[in-house]
Amino acid sequence: MLLEKIKTPGLSHLSYLIGSGGEAAVVDPRRDCEIYVEKARSQGLRITYVFETHRNEDLVSGAPVLAAMTGAKVLHGPNPAGAVAYADTARDGDRFGIGQLRIEAIETPGHTDDHLAFAIHDTAYPQGAVGVFTGDALFVGDVGRTDFYPDRKREVAGMLWDSLHRILALGDQAIVYPAHGAGSVCGSGMAEREFSTVGHERRNNPRLQFESREAFVDFKVAENHYQPPYFRLMERLNLEGGEAVPRVMAPEPMTLAALKACGADHVIDVREPMAYASGHLPGSMCLPVGMIPAFAGWFIGEGDSIALVGSDTGQLHGAAEHLSRIALDNIVGGYTGMVPAAAAGTAMSATPMIGTEEVSRRLEGNADNWTLLDVRSIDERKEAAIDGSLHIYAGELAPRWRELDPARHYTLMCASGMRATVAAGWLQSRGFTNIDVYLGSMGAWSASKN
Structure with missing residues (x-):
């Protein structure tokens, strides 16, 4: 019997290979999916099912590709936005056998309308679920975002509350297998560890400590999340089915x-x-x-x-x-x-770095034609901000850079200088020439005040 987590760095995406009795299933596969076939075959397993917990917004699903490679049946939740072209619909209570294991679908809408959790039962030990694939409903230390239906904010937040309590009803013994870990754009408060149980989350997850459904809904509606434009592309591809991608190699070398x-x-x-x-x-x-x-x-x-x-x-x-x-x-x-x-003397551009002393001097002297531009998230800025700075989130500079004056001098800042350098590079690529970065940014500013 096998249950293996496959982590995709950067996206902090977690997918799973589960097998028993010569059969296997994959939960939430990524686009480059040869790894699942290789791991299954190395264990003498044949992939017969692919389970999708929901329509992903942050990556292309590998489910249609994996199905074509293996002949596996893809299961996806009921989707009011339209049928998933490459999947059959799984509904609440549907059960699927994988050797000694039984996988049961649980409808858990809220993060998305089509969201499913999949409870794992061991038929040899039938008293309670062994674990549950929670998708983007329940994370370790956090729960899913509910901002994808802006016209239905309170409704979908309430749906997530109800769904979470369906997961909690599986019992404290159930191991939690989420679809993302810390660093994912699908949540902001996830724990650094990627292992937990329903019981531990019930007692420790801050998002499960609200005394009422109404308080939980109020909290979720007030959350701030960003939606990059590519989310719309992911949503479309994960309804239509993204194209297969060959094994990724380094790009062709260029002079x-x-x-x-x-x-x-x-x-x-x-x-x-x-x-x-x-x-x-x-x-x-x-x-x-x-x-x-x-x-x-x-x-x-x-x-x-x-x-x-x-x-x-x-x-x-x-x-x-x-x-x-x-x-x-x-x-x-x-x-x-x-x-x-x-x-060889090739012309290069550079991005100057300045420190806290220079930022303070410019702020105190009301420097002419100069703006300190904070590119952190709105939640970070609410916690602490430098008086006199302008705020535009780093990603939102893509559509909003035209609001800025190319003739003006901008100093970019974030928490450490990393995102500020990305933002500065974007502005420089758009023709801004008077740009520098606050090295250390908010971290250095806070340290200077202690």
Whole structure:
């Protein structure tokens, strides 16, 4: 008997392979899904079912691809928005056998209308569920967001409350298997660990401590979440079925001349922020590999062509994997020669860094034609903000950069300087020339006040 978690870094997506008696099922597979077949076959298992807990917004489902590879049956919840083209509909109480295991569908709407949880029962030990795949309804330390139906805010928040209590009714012994871990855009308060039980969550999860349904609904309605434009692309593909993707490799190598002549819609520098700041190709934007899942979908549109710049092929390969999982994979090539290019005298741009002393001097002196631009989330800003700063979330600079004056001097800040460098790179790629970054940002500012 097997239950294995497969984690997708960056997206903090958790999928699962479960098997018994020569059969196996996959829960919430990602787009690059050879890994499930390889792991199943290594254990002598044949994948017969694919269970989807909901229509994902933050990644392309691999369910249709995996079904084509294995002949497995895909099960998805009832979807008022339209039938999922590649799946059969599972409804409350439906049961599916996998060897000694029985998987039972539980309708748990709220995060999405089609959301299902799947309870795991061991038929040899029938007293209570062994575990439950909770999807995006219940996380470790948090619960799902409910902002995808803005015209029905209170209704869907109330639905999530009801759904959570259906999961809690499975009993404290049940192990919780969520679809995301800490760092996912699908929740903001998840614990760093990825293991828990229903009983532990009942006692410790802050979102399960509300005394009434009404108080829970009030809290959820007041939450602040961001929805990158690529969510709409994910929703569409996860109804229609995304195309298969071959095993992702590093992009085709490019010379500097080829890079300059390729005409890509975006030249994305995936090196670390300080490397980008010290010297980058004019017109390129900063998007470090580890930040691609969170921010690529804000700045890159469906079908946009992409050229990557990295320190080595490993960085380029990692960037290509992240982009593929969110269907932004029109990559024309990759370049890794920044150091030789600089040594050969290639023109470079830089992003100056300034410290707390200079920021304070500018604030106190009411510096002319200068704005301190805070690109943190609204929740971070509510906790602490620097008086006199302007707020635009980093991702929202993609549609809102035209609200800013290219002739004005902007200092970008966030919590540490990472997102600020991404934001600065975007503005520089849009033609802003008088840009710098507050190194250390809010962390350095707070430290200076202690």
